[in-house]
Amino acid sequence: LMRSRLPDERHVVISLEGTSEQLIKDWPALAEVQDDLIALKAPEGRRFSLLPKLVMTLRRLRPARVFAHHIGPLLYVGFAARPAIVSDFVHVEHDARHY
Numbered sequence: 001l002m003r004s005r006l007p008d009e010r011h012v013v014i015s016l017e018g019t020s021e022q023l024i025k026d027w028p029a030l031a032e033v034q035d036d037l038i039a040l041k042a043p044e045g046r047r048f049s050l051l052p053k054l055v056m057t058l059r060r061l062r063p064a065r066v067f068a069h070h071i072g073p074l075l076y077v078g079f080a081a082r083p084a085i086v087s088d089f090v091h092v093e094h095d096a097r098h099y
Contacts, residue, residue: 012036012061016050016073051080058084067092 013033015023020039024030030037038057042050058066058080065088068077074091081089 010036012038012063014038014040014054014057016040016042016047016054016076047076050076054080055084058086064088065090 011033013030013036015038018026018039019041020034020037023037023039024034040050040053040057054076063086066077066081066086067090068074069092071093074093077089078091080086
């Protein structure tokens with residue numbers, strides 16, 4: 001998570017699952033961005049009820065771009081990005097064992 005940024009850039013990590021505390025416990029490097037870590041605490045399985053919360057979060061943050069990591073977040077953020085008026089959307093996929 002170490003990265004250089006422009007002075008006015010802000011990076012926010014949004015996790016669909018878990019709490020901030022649990023995420024930091026599982027991935028200690030996230031402690032570095034804990035003030036910019038948002039955990040949406042979604043339950044296991046399909047979480048279509050999460051979409052309005054995700055749309056509202058994206059509208060509040062007004063991101064310049066959104067990166068979705070893996071297929072699940074691609075689907076949720078893909079549906080939420082348009083009503084949240086996100087103009088730049090990137091999907092990253094690796095370790096695709098689920099395919």
